[in-house]
Amino acid sequence: MSISTTHRTTGKADVDERRRRVEAAAHSGEMEGLTITPATRGDAEDYVAGTISSTELVRRVRARYGLR
Numbered sequence: 001m002s003i004s005t006t007h008r009t010t011g012k013a014d015v016d017e018r019r020r021r022v023e024a025a026a027h028s029g030e031m032e033g034l035t036i037t038p039a040t041r042g043d044a045e046d047y048v049a050g051t052i053s054s055t056e057l058v059r060r061v062r063a064r065y066g067l068r
Contacts, residue, residue, distance in 0.1 A: 018048045039064060 022044045024037055036044070040061055047057040063066065 014050060015048060018050070021054075024046055037064075 026044075029036060042055055043052070043060045046052045047054060054058075
């Protein structure tokens, strides 16, 4: 069985789960003293909406900060 990270579905349960994941990650970062930029929030919203995968979200954020 393979697990796909592409979220092209927009069912309420899917959106709710992606929103929960984003909020948990944001909270974790804030607890560490980090701030989420508007650009990263926009990427996270694309993920929540299901227009990009979690893999693409990570790729965008890492590229933004020059991380490999």
